[in-house]
Amino acid sequence: MEGVDHLADERNKAEFDVEEMKIVWAGSRHAFQVSNRISRLVANDPIFEKSKRAVMSRKELFKNTLKKSAHAWKMINELRLSDEESIRFRSFMDQPGFVDLHWGMFVPAIKGQGTEEQQQKWLPLANNMQIIGCYAQTELGHGSHVQGLETTATFDPQTDQFIIHSPTQTSSKWWPGGLGKVSTHAVVYARLITNGKDHGVHGFIVQLRSLDDHSPLPGITVGDIGMKFGNGAYNSMDNGFLKFDHFRIPRDQMLMRLSKVTREGKYVASDVPRQLVYGTMVFVRQSIVSNASNALSRAVCIATRYSAVRRQFASQNGGTETQVIDYKTQQNRLFPLLASAYAFRFVGEWLKWLYTDVTQRLEASDFATLPEAHACTAGLKSMTTSATADGIEECRKLCGGHGYLWCSGLPELFAVYVPACTYEGDNVVLQLQVARFLMKTVSQLGSGKAPAGTTEYMGRAQHLLKCRSSVKKAEDWLNPGMVLEAFEARALRMAVSCANNLSKFENQEQGFSELLADLVEAAIAHCQLIVVSKFIAKIEGEIKGKGVKNQLKNLCYIYALHLLHKHLGDFLSTDSVTPEQASLASHQLRSLYSQLRPNAVALVDAFNYTDHYLGSVLGRYDGNVYPKLFEEALKDPLNDSVVPDGYHEYIRPLIKQHIRSARL
């Protein structure tokens, strides 16, 4: 029934102030107000309609993305939206496109790696979209191994230019978003060669296309790399290929904040770590963690509302059928995902703080916290995107058959989201960076250098290596100190075990290769500890609103205890908990599920998503699922006619043949 709230009973059960929880979720009252206003602005504009994406051809979809991006830019200017509002606007538009890379990587690369003069020249052009840029790093032959890139930038002192060249097929740039059909410029990563010497990979601003007619400049071959996973989905993005044939750019288009090439061709390295050339990736990895909570919360919102609407099997007394959300199996799969969405939100907030802090330190030439910032951004990007991709797929299954329908919103969400496990660094490759950092930290224990930040717990190795958990009853698992100690002991013991095994190898690099799988597991344990500890820090802080803190506590312990359950092998094999304590944790988890159950729908309402942004018939705010499923089905182009195209060519002859042979 139109206008009826089918989820009203669920909403009435809530034991907390949903409006206050919306503010906690958004991060502040101001952030909530911005999100709330901008999401409705986008939702009410027919240009941003998105339900037909799956049935569009690639060309239609791409043109539709251009149209939406142009309209968004017009609105952003007409309404004089701030940077914060513009970012929200693009995010609620919810259609991947070249603008993501322009604002998300091209502009940050110039800001992070360009000199003052370079910023003054290029940023106004980029900020006004008089030029459109992308981030061209990955090549056909190398993505993860950045130092293996083959594109060259050779300085020619006679003309004061760099010659950008793709010497092999594998050196072609391959994957950059926005490159295929739109970008006029790119930040291109290439090996810098001066006086015959290779100085490694550096960034260069390169114009690719004419600003008059958009044709590629002479010496440049560029195009789209073709269809990607899923119909619609990420195919709105023009990921591209790019080949250079001795293409010349002026010397001042090398991004020279970190190192310079003089007019004479002398390479001058500054005293900052060369890894800062990877700074844009660190920035984006940090954003991807916040983004994980958006994607997971969307899926969880859909699965939770639908699980409250959906009924299967009569209860024993033959009354109304059971809401599937009341099955303990459904809760055991769904509620940890709901808790994870909140957990990733809070760790994302903290990571943003860490990133801002390290950026300020770098500006003051303090590089001490750079390795930790790299390890945290890499590890948390990896951990949260893997969990989110798996979580979206689990939400699809939680919605049964209807979850597989495009209009559930889940297939498209999954198809768009899953490459996050690969882009900005393959998730395994990134965890290995964390593992290196951990091995280094363990090797320095006892050297007098106390570990700080997220490895501070390793400084308490003497205690953590031999302590026994003091959990005696199920409620002890609601004690933050006991939960943290179990996670710290597990993470430290796994790292130390890897370090001990490594020390048995004469050649450390060979040992590292042999132990890769164990090292990744140790890195994941460390990252999970970070997320748990940041969630605990959140619930220990000031939180306003009736019942809000209580809900967050439940979510925090569900998050921690479900991880304990999922990785029980780690906890038991490191003696961080006993089998009896693990069983008490499961008992506590069941009790927490029961406490969460009446609040489940309100907890997803707190995400404050519009039906437009959710894009799901199953996750509609009003829960009016069944009539709307019919409406959507009838909109399918196959239902434009009762008898399908092709009937006369392919169906009728078969049937006629059958009738003829039956008569014989």
Ligand SMILES: CCCCCCCC/C=C\CCC/C=C/C(=O)SCCNC(=O)CCNC(=O)[C@H](O)C(C)(C)COP(=O)(O)OP(=O)(O)OC[C@H]1O[C@@H](n2cnc3c(N)ncnc32)[C@H](O)[C@@H]1OP(=O)(O)O
């Ligand atoms: C407004 C924002 C919007 C954002 C919205 C988010 C959604 C975005 C949606 C879509 C966007 C998709 C766009 C995708 C773009 C891309 O994919 S761009 C390409 C990304 N490519 C990668 O991530 C490549 C991965 N590889 C690497 O990062 C590295 O090369 C490496 C694997 C880390 C290499 O390691 P290796 O040790 O071999 O390399 P070296 O160069 O020799 O480094 C040695 C030491 O340096 C340390 N290190 C490495 N990286 C960093 C870093 N980034 N910062 C600091 N330090 C670093 C490394 O640990 C070594 O340290 P050690 O000597 O002490 O051991």
Ligand SMILES: Cc1cc2nc3c(=O)[nH]c(=O)nc-3n(C[C@H](O)[C@H](O)[C@H](O)COP(=O)(O)OP(=O)(O)OC[C@H]3O[C@@H](n4cnc5c(N)ncnc54)[C@H](O)[C@@H]3O)c2cc1C
């Ligand atoms: C949708 C999408 C958008 C992208 N956008 C951009 C962009 O805008 N700009 C850009 O420059 N790039 C972009 N990329 C490229 C992306 O950054 C790379 O694909 C990514 O970094 C992974 O590198 P790769 O493809 O070389 O994977 P590979 O490194 O070839 O990985 C293949 C397999 O090998 C494993 N592996 C690799 N090295 C190791 C190791 N040392 N130890 C153990 N296992 C290893 C990996 O775990 C993986 O299982 C994009 C990619 C995608 C999918």
